[in-house]
Amino acid sequence: MAENGLAQREKVLTLESMNPFVKKVEYAVRGPIVTRAVQLEKELQQGVKKPFSEVIRANIGDAQAMGQKPITFLRQVSALCMCPELLTEANFPKDVKEKAQRLLAACGGQSVGAYSASPGIELIRQDVAQYIERRDGGIPASPENIFLSTGASDAIVTILKLLVSGEGRSRTGVMIPIPQYPLYSAALADLNAVQINYYLDEEKCWALDIGELRRALYRAREHCCPRALCIINPGNPTGQVQTRQCIEDVIRFAWEEQLFLLADEVYQDNVYAEGSHFHSFKKVLFEMGPKYSGSVELASFHSISKGFMGECGFRGGYMEVINMDPRVLQQLTKLVSVRLCPPVTGQVLLDVVVNPPQPGEPSYLQFSQEKQAVLSTLAKKARLTEGVLNQAPGIRCNPVQGAMYAFPQIQLPPLAVQEAEAQGQSPDMLFCLKLLEETGICVVPGSGFGQKEGTFHFRMTILPPLEKLEVMLQKVTEFHAKFTQEYSRGQLVGSGGSGGKSLKQAGL
Amino acid sequence: MAENGLAQREKVLTLESMNPFVKKVEYAVRGPIVTRAVQLEKELQQGVKKPFSEVIRANIGDAQAMGQKPITFLRQVSALCMCPELLTEANFPKDVKEKAQRLLAACGGQSVGAYSASPGIELIRQDVAQYIERRDGGIPASPENIFLSTGASDAIVTILKLLVSGEGRSRTGVMIPIPQYPLYSAALADLNAVQINYYLDEEKCWALDIGELRRALYRAREHCCPRALCIINPGNPTGQVQTRQCIEDVIRFAWEEQLFLLADEVYQDNVYAEGSHFHSFKKVLFEMGPKYSGSVELASFHSISKGFMGECGFRGGYMEVINMDPRVLQQLTKLVSVRLCPPVTGQVLLDVVVNPPQPGEPSYLQFSQEKQAVLSTLAKKARLTEGVLNQAPGIRCNPVQGAMYAFPQIQLPPLAVQEAEAQGQSPDMLFCLKLLEETGICVVPGSGFGQKEGTFHFRMTILPPLEKLEVMLQKVTEFHAKFTQEYSRGQLVGSGGSGGKSLKQAGL
Structure with missing residues (x-):
């Protein structure tokens, strides 16, 4: 160190000295491609010439950012809770006022500005x-087993945190699907x-x-x-909706292999495909009888960010835990108390x-129409997305049965x-970055x-307004064709699935 | 296991198998005493006869739960952001509408229902x-160094998480004051x-x-x-407000000993004592010249839960980081992105x-009056609390210079x-539990x-309405006298500080 102390000292907190597990965390949905999208937006604002006039953010399930209007009733109740003087002033329907008064009465000091109990109001x-x-x-549900949360992510991380212990061969392992939502890999790394x-x-x-679950489990046990x-x-x-049979099989597997089940069911209201239905893990579990319903430990997660309301900014959600050891339930209650409480505004909206308007109440009709309009538009978008993508050579897209994403495979x-x-x-990052630079369309690499080695995908949301989505899909398929042509001097790789050629087979 | 599978199986997640670090977490502010307070409230509601008619929750800094009214301007802007149709409907002042429009324009899709950027809007x-x-x-501040958060707790835990690494003798140590706010001990255990x-x-x-910092540090280095x-x-x-000199000394110490500074400054607006002033660590750091301002790493935390607004339920806050390694700043940005974003409603209120109403704007006068009324009432309560407690034999209370708590020592x-x-x-838990059972007053044991071994304290907030606070203080001192009398057959212990007798001296 120089004598005057002005020379560059080494920092206390550096890339070398920081938490190594945080370093391993990756989160693609808001990764480098989104950083670049933000830069491009700024450049466009500054008048830099681009081959497109706007950036379309199809990278994240953020309905209202894509122009979806909030459901009127939800926001009216929220506004009254925020500012009770409006109870007398605003020209809101009676059921809005009643709902707000009921919720305010349940808040500390009758105000959304007070902390709530840590598991929620x-x-x-x-x-x-x-x-x-x-x-x-x-099937009965008990408030004692319900924990309100700051979005579903918060609750998922909390349960994972409870589950983690051990070192070396006794370190906790958690099975996650591939492809997965990267919150899981990020939380597990952390x-x-x-x-x-x-x-x-x-x-x-x-x-x-x-069979694949069993393969993965047995190998991991080593x-x-x-x-x-x-x-x-x-x-x-991936947008698939599981069959009831599949859920039963999973529950039986969890019972046999003594696994705690985490059911991420945040898209339970987003089911579009003919013949597809949402079956909750809890319901199937209880229908399988006491052998299962009395023993399989389950946490199910839900959120106000998705569904028909898409209120991501409020950070609201809940989890229900089933068959949790009462002493662990106490530990969970303690753990959530350290963060005091989930945002009360999100709790109120949840x-x-x-607890929406019922038939006969003044807001019922408008509420139902708005809800239905969102869900039927999403269903249209799901079909449109699948249809357009599957017409393109070198792109193959499974039906978007539910949720709000397509995950097409691209050659x-x-x-x-x-x-x-x-x-x-x-390689799919290269594709997505070039797609962004050329078209302004922001999607996330598979x-x-x-994804299976040697296959390539991207995830896009189906949330842009219908006309914009149509144009976007057209541009994506055209860009893929152009990209393919420009790079094509050899054999294609990534033709996917069981028929796919690995990188090695393709001579790379 | 029984053949029919109905016998009690061992759970996957048990007290024995769960995360051992979570088990070590303690959080007194919402601990067993609060659980008992909630039970007592329920019993009162059910008509069970008690020696009191209501539970007074002086355990947590939750101003609005204690009857403090929200600041009108904050809630009006929030309500408009929640429900933009009110922009034309509600009879709100012009500056409220302008503020709301400006904020909505900065939201994705012009809606608080969209996710924001992860570090905030x-x-x-x-x-x-x-x-x-x-x-x-x-002194310049850069938006690049500001991270909005879900209350201050969220930001504090995030920075601690970055700092933690190593095992055995190279395990990260973090110096915290005793007495402390138990978020710190809880997060460090976790x-x-x-x-x-x-x-x-x-x-x-x-x-x-x-000298005490040095003692603690050198011993820990072993x-x-x-x-x-x-x-x-x-x-x-503890309610003290540090002098500028003290802050300078701490910064010099951090520089000499290469320590990352965490300045929890959430009570920066809550300073009551004559001659006490809030000095931010950042300001003092920069006034000490480039030797310090160019190298000492600092994170400062603030919140909308305290101050004059007391909007705990919104879960809003921010941190500013100074001199953070740019590569660590990137890691921090990545880490916060996994939770998507802080609640947008809390961001808006922050x-x-x-950015409050300015002189000449329509809401200025009312805003200033409401703000001043809260702060001057708090100052009165601080003086009242100190005064009443110090009149009681066996209770000694330092001046409540700031924040919103008294931490009296009790014999x-x-x-x-x-x-x-x-x-x-x-022993102080025994005292607090008996106090609660007999008077309905809920305070937290020291x-x-x-606290120093052999001394006993409790923490109480000064937040109840003035008249209720007065009665409460009276009841606490009376109860303490009665408690002392009932148990007195030997010498008192816990006479505190340097003159205090240890348990051993007292013959226990």
Whole structure:
């Protein structure tokens, strides 16, 4: 160190000295491609000439950012809770006012500005329990098992945190689907738990195969202690909706293999395909009888960010835990108390979602129409997306049965693969970056979610307004054709699935 | 296992198999005493006869739960952001509407229902930076260094998480004051970092002594790797406001010893005592010249839960990082992106706090009056609390210079100490539980915050309405006298500070 002390001292906190597990965290949905998209938006604002006039952010399931209008009733109740003087001033329907008054009465000091109990406002936990009972045809739900959260991510990380222990061969392993939503891989890296991949079957519309679960589990047991199994249904990024049979098989597997189940069911209201239905893990579990319903440990997650409301900014959600050891439940209660409480504004909005206007109430008609309009438009977009993508040579897209994403497989020319790898980049990242630079369309490379080796994908949301989505899909397919042509001097790789050629077979 | 599978199976997740670090977490502010308070409230509602008619929750700094009214301007802007149709409908002042429109324009899809950028809405980060510049007399602040958060707790845990690494003797140690706010001990337990206690000097109005910092640091270096120093100013639970000189000394110490500084400054607007002023660590750091301002790494935390607004339920806050390694800043950005974004409703409310009505604007007068009324009432309550407590024999309370708590020392009779210890309970927990059962007053035992061995305290907020606070203080002192009498057959212990007798001296 120089004598005057002005020379550059080494920092306390450096890339070398920081938490090594945080360094391993990756989160593609907001990764480098999104950083570049933000830069491009700024450049456009500054008048820099680009081959496009706007950036279309199809990278994240953020309905309102894509122009979806909030559901009127939800926001009216929220505004009254925010500013109770409006109870007398604003020209809102009677049921809006009643709902707001009921919620305010349940808040500390009758204000959304007070902390709530750490697991959430008692009344709202009761409302959530009743909502779950209605959803599951009367199977009982207890407010004691409901924990409100700051979006679903918060609750998922909390449960994973409880599950993690051990070192070396007894380190906790958690099974996650591949492709997955990268919150899971990020949280597991951060917690220094072992990520155990099980592959969804792209050839069978991303079905979950018990044989594959077993393969992944048995192999993992050689080096860690698998304790939990995550399922995302409807699927993110894959958009499939699991059959009742499949869920039963998964539950039986969890019972046999002593695994804690994490059911990420945040897209439970987003089911579009003919013949597809959402079956909650809880309902199936209870229908399988006491052998299962009395023992399989389950946490199910839900959120106000998706569904028909798309209220991502409020950061609201809940989890229901089933068959949790009462002493662990106490530990969970303690753990959530350290962060004091989930945002009360998100709790209030969640309540309105689980406890909506009923037939005969003044807001019922408008509410139902708005809800239906969102869901039927999403269904149209799902069909449109699948249709357009599957007309393009070299692109193959499974039906978007639910959720709000397509995860098409794309063939990429060997030369593109070579170029990307020479740059230390995944080939689908190269594709997505070039797509962004040329068209302004921001999608996320499949490598950010995981995919079978030698296959390439991207995830796009189906959320842009219908006309814009149509143009976007057209541009994506045209760009893919052009990209393929420009790089094509060798054989294509990434023709995917069971028929796909590995990088090695393609001579790379 | 029984053949029919119905016998009780062992759970996957048990107290034995769960994350051992989570088990170690303690959080007194919402601990068993609060659980009991909630039970008592329910019993009262059910008509069970008690020696009191209501539970007074003086356990947590939750102003609005104690009846403080929200600041009108903040809530009006929030309501408009929630429900933009009110822009034309509601009879709100022009500046409310302008503020709401400006904020909505900065939201994705012009809606608070869209996710924001992970470090927060760009415009609000800019407004926070300007607010800090004004606070610190023009010392520059950059939006790049501002991260909005889900309350201050979220940001504090995030920075601690970055700092934690190593095992055995190279495990990260973090210095925290004793008494402390238990978020720190809880987060450090959860992260498996080493908690290094330095004791505040109760005899000198909870001053921070550099000699004590040095003692704690050198001793800790024998078994871990101390890397960060936390300061809470104004103090929680202790209510002291640090002098400028003290802050300078701390910064010099951090420079000499290569420590990352965490300045918990969430009570910066809550300074009441004549002659006490809030000095931000950042301002003092920059006034000490480039030797320090160019190298000492600092994170400062602020919140919308405290101050004059007390908007705890919104879960809003921010941190500013200074001199952070740019590569670590990138890692921080990545880490916060996994949770997507802080609640947008909290971000919006934060903006209004840092960017309030200006003289000449329609809402200025009302806003200023409401703000001033809250702060001057708090100042009155601070003086009242100190005054009443210090009149009681066996209770000694330092001046409540700032924040919103008193942390009086209480003498407890040896027999009470014996009884508590026989029950495996800390003696001040016994006192607080009995206080709660007899008077309905809920305060938190000093053992939940840490205290010098053989001394006993409790933390109470000064937030109840003035008349209720007066009655409450009276009841507390009367109860203490009665408690002392009932248990007095031996010598008192816990006469505190340097003159205090240890348990051993008292013959226990």
